[in-house]
Amino acid sequence: MIPSRFVSLWPLPALLAALLVPWLPGMPAFWVTLANYTGISAIVAIGLVVLTGIGGMTSFGQATILGLGAYTTAVLSKYYDVSPWLGLPAGLVVTAAGAALLGAITVRLSGHYLALGTIAWSVGLYYTFANLDLLGRNDGIPGIPPLSILDVKLLDGRASFSVIWIGVILAALATNNLLDSRAGRAIRALRGGSVAAASFGVDTPRARLLAFVYAALLAGSAGWLYAHMQRSVNPTPFGFYPSIQYLLMTVIGGAAHVPGALLGAILVTTVNDRLQDILPRLFGARGNYETIVFGMLLIAVLQWAPNGLWPLIARVRPRRRPIRPDAARLPLRTMPPAGSALLEVSGLRRSFGGLVAVNDVDFGLAAGEIVGLIGPNGAGKSTTFNLVTGVDTPNAGRVRFQGRDITGLPARGIAEAGIARTFQHVKLVPTMSVIENVAIGAHLRGHASAIAGLLRLDRAEDARLYAEAARQLVRVGLAEAADRPATALPLGQQRIVEIARALCLDPVLLLLDEPAAGLRHHEKAELAALLRRLRAEGVSILLVEHDMEFVMGLVDRLVVMDFGTKLAEGPAEQVRQDPRVIEAYLGSVA
């Protein structure tokens, strides 16, 4: 087993290999060419890992974006004598602008609409390439100048090899950096559901757009490499079919893993090459047999190895990161003085069709209190909870928080106001470790941009976010589970992880949605002890519960709901004796 600190040094030997391998004596030129195509494909596929495997979106137009990058540099370097090196930034600007425009239109849509949109614009752009005189119509642009270093033209495939594979290394590094940064965690958080991500302040459409543009930038750079290696472009490699091939590489390799993209690119490019060689000999020249094989292969992979091959050959574990306990603490909010009014709900109303789920409900909560909102199933507790947390909007009524009207704010606005929540059905990101999940909670307390993340300029801040996440894990007593995959924990601990994540927001108020549901006896006791401790530390808590036994002796006050209306409110013992409450709970037979 290689110690992890050496694993992170992989770029050095990789760089050496990129420079030296093509010059090894006896290396067939044909292999070098194949490796060059593989490298270009790998860069596109790495982008698709971020977009599809991690962001959960699919693009059937990645080859077309590659074409944008390739045509930009081709036109500039051939017709305007611009240095090929400047073609890269120019191509990136064009692809970023194009992707931002297409993305702005489509990323808000649910998954399949986005994917269909990519088919549409991919076909549209392809025909644009094929019909514009400037781009040479179907013949394309021949005679593109090669890259050159100090007047030495990189005409040899072996020179291209070094450039391309350095590009692959950079793409992999940048992607790893991005995924390990604040912006990248926001993209990864999308997998835990948009609602969960938004309730920690993640701007979810923006995170999706970021994934989309990032994937496009990688495809655009691949296009630049392609244009100067191939030294001619025409529309064919930028159509729908090549786009599917890139998707195929990503899915086969393992859509959620950067090394999987590399594996997929190698497999598909090599197999494609062999098939084009072998199949016509077997079946005669009549047919695109490789499209048949690839189509069937893709379906087979989806059926039998939906997570791709990489997880089958390598043990994928969440990344580990050393925690820097010395990192400066993040600034803390000024908490309101104990006993001051924190949350005031008045006349809250929500109806669905004819059914009034929440009917003119009033209640309040003071700083430093634990209040339980209880009632039988279907009483309207969850709807009330959704109205307060910005998941749903009331038809009437007001929610005031620290004197400020927060009615109808979106989930992200509620988080910004200082309210953090947990979910009845635990929403942790399965592919992330416990501490990474918790760190998402601190999203609003960091400011580093995606670019800072890519370039590792965010390390000081990120260390502080991580140290905060570690501190909250210690606070809830789960420090030893920090590096485990979040969903490997038992349900009781997953709920505690959600509480740690909520605490990372440095909340004024903590909202817990049925925290005891499905917990075993001792787990409930531990949870109650934790909540008492948090109250002692000054955290205010509103919890929605069904379980009367759990809230008794824990909460300061109870609000009881039944049929959408408030049935009773007051100290727990008093409410418990209320005959109406007993009837609501045990039921009655008239």
Next chain:
Amino acid sequence: MSVLAIDNLSVAYGGITALDGVSLAVGAGQIVTVIGPNGAGKSTLLNAAMGILPAGGTIRFGDTNLAGMKVAARVQAGMSLVPEKRELFATMSVEDNLRLGFYRHRGAGRRAMLAALEEVFALFPRLRERRRQDAGTLSGGERQMLAMGRALMARPRLLMLDEPSLGLAPLIVRDIFHTITALRKTGVAILLIEQNARAALQVADHAYVLETGRVTFAGDSAALAADPRIVEMYLGKNPG
């Protein structure tokens, strides 16, 4: 002879054990209830019995071992589930919803279908009034009636009800429980999941208490209703 015999049933998903070695039986013509707190696994139990969720252990329906049988096959065998969320065909008429409930007997002819429809209308006269309306426009209570009516159209040997009183006003809950009692006379066995424990224990012959995926109490429902531990579970312990 039991209509339904569940032995050592276990269900796990997402690393969470929802049911852990649950055994339970429903005799012919019996009403059996399962009560317990939220998240105890009550709905999971019914969904596993119906084949919606994969489960370990054995489930027998009459003489048939249900292993590997799909939901549709279990309906064909004579099981019906009224799920917690009702799962009606919202954009289709009440009558179409009911007619589709007869899918099990689709070969039996129009006359048999109409007879079944009449029986359901007799049980729930409100549905007759609403027969042309889309199911999505019904009130909460009417939806529950339609869901039960649709299940009864299949003339099942075992009817499984998941929280039939959920979110309904007290008067309607009373109606629903009257209907459940009335169904006893038709000979259908009923497995009832309820959080309205008192009402459930009153109509049932036999009861099980489910907590965190395990059966913690089982017995005659009258005895259970009198058990102070059950009352305590629902209203909480006296501190100190």
Next chain:
Amino acid sequence: MDSTILLILLQDGAVNGAIYALLALSLVLVFAVTRVIYVAQGEFVAYGALTYAALDGGQLPGSVWLLCGLGVAAFIAGLWQGRGQTDAGLLLRLGLETVLLPGAVALLAIWLAPLKPGMLVEVALTLAIVTPMSPLLYRIAFQPLADAPVLVLLIAAVALHLALTGLGLVFFGPEGFRAPAFSEAILTVGPLTIPGQALWIGGLTLALMVALFGFFGRTLTGKALRATAVNRLGARLVGIPTERAGLIAFALAGFIGALSGVLIVPLTTVYYDSGFMIGLRGFTAAIIGGLGSYPGAVLAAVLVGVAESFSSFWASAFKEVIVFTAIIPVLLWRSLRHGSTEEEE
């Protein structure tokens, strides 16, 4: 532009639009019942057209062998998926639908093809050869993925499209074909001359829509299909085998695709890969209509057809660009109206 050209363009657009409407309808249906966005449906248009053209020329179409191959593959896939199942009835049904039926159709085709049995029989034979491929593909490709997210199903559908295009080249060859019109009659209404084929297309489209309307509104099978589309779990709970519903939806889509192919092959030369672009237009219409609305899809299809005929008049090189980018403003409108959506899991 004078009014005659305008009318001609409108008429062209409406004829094309009618075909796109049929395709859009079946796409909406398949999506509602199975959540599959059936990108590969366009291949059925090409297969239908080329099969009919071959039969018209007295040739045995290559698709007969493809049908047999798919049948055997579906049989094997069915045995694999049902391993552990001992139900003899199910096995019998599998064999009947995947081996016997395609085999019988193939024998029929081998017997009839050289006889040049006339238009009506040729159309019927074409439909009999091409339609069953669709449910066979459902068994092979989609049934094992029944619980997968929409996105995975979409990727599978795209992969299927890829494989089917390749198979089309193998079984039909690279040459394009065209068939004679159903009727050479020409109807003159004022300044308009309407060719018989256009009338056929319009009439059959309308008839098919009426038939579909009756099927979904009146028959139990149709209602069961609708029920599956409205609430899949609800459908399972009343005993509707939802995979059966999927098979029927796919069969309908295959039938409509093949029929569309037969209808357009007299109008334009069809190649093995022509289907995709035709299917994609049905698709555009279905998406513009919202993937959930049948009247919306039909209306949008006619619009797409008209947009196509006008853009081919003004800027024929950019015809495709114009037709497909028409989706983008619609998507924009949808995204503004609905805001962000929770992704399906």
